[in-house]
Amino acid sequence: MFNMSKFTFNLNDIHHYEWGNLWWFEYEVSIGFSALSNLINNQEETFRVKLDEFISKRNEVLPTVPLEYRDSYEQHFFEDADRTFNELKTTQRNAICLSFFSYIEGKLMILVKMMETEFKLKYKRAKMDILSSLKRYIVDSCKVDGKVFKKEFRNIHKQSIVRNSLAHNHSHIIDSRKFTGVDGIKLKNDEIIIYDVIYLNNLISWAELFFKELFIAVDKRLTQIKTKP
Secondary structure: OOOHHHOOOOHHHOOOOOOHHHHHHHHHHHHHHHHHHHHHHHHHHHHHHHHHHHHHHHHHHHHHOOHHHHHHHHHHHHHHHHHHHHHHHHHHHHHHHHHHHHHHHHHHHHHHHHHHHHHOOOOOOOOOOHHHHHHHHHHHHOOOOHHHHHHHHHHHHHOHHHHHHHHHOOOEOOOHHHOOOOOOEEEEOOEEEEOOOHHHHHHHHHHHHHHHHHHHHHHHHHHHHHHOO
16 A cells, blocks of 8 residues: 655645646656666566576586587587677667667757747757757757756766767777766777666666756746746
8 A cells, every 4th residue: 555654745846837838848758768767677677587598598408418519519509699698788788878869869859949939049050969059059049047957968968979889880989088987888999888777777867857957947948038028
């Protein structure tokens, strides 16, 4: 049974949007992040189950192979399978990372298109990466307070080099000096490796807070404009 005594709810934590469409858009974005989180969990669980099944099968079959052939059999069959599992894990995690950046870039673009109408200011792609260009429009053109989401944006933007390397260079980074190591990711001989899903989960956590603060800041700026004498 749900224990109401353990449930705390602070109305001060809720922002009442003057621009109603932002409320619905915030809800839509949050659903997307939940879907990404569920996808991570499902993929990792499926991988663990399949790996456990394989290890169990290996332990069952290997003793039945004649001793003189065992080393060769294990090398040609089981080592290849191990490589396949490692490649599968790498592909899954890289795909989630690319999906994450595709998602936030797409949602930011939709927000900017919405703002073009409300703020009556046309967006023009600046000669920089897409995240910086969109942020520049929001903060510099529309005068939205960027300080409230500066930290979260910086955390995400620093990982753009990971996105670009995965998408365009087979996980290899051209300039390792641009790599910012955080939990769950490392650089090995110029190859980016997501070795733990904490990296993906942290990306989502940063983005959730970023969008929350961004939506509120946009709404406050629009309210300021509309109530200005």
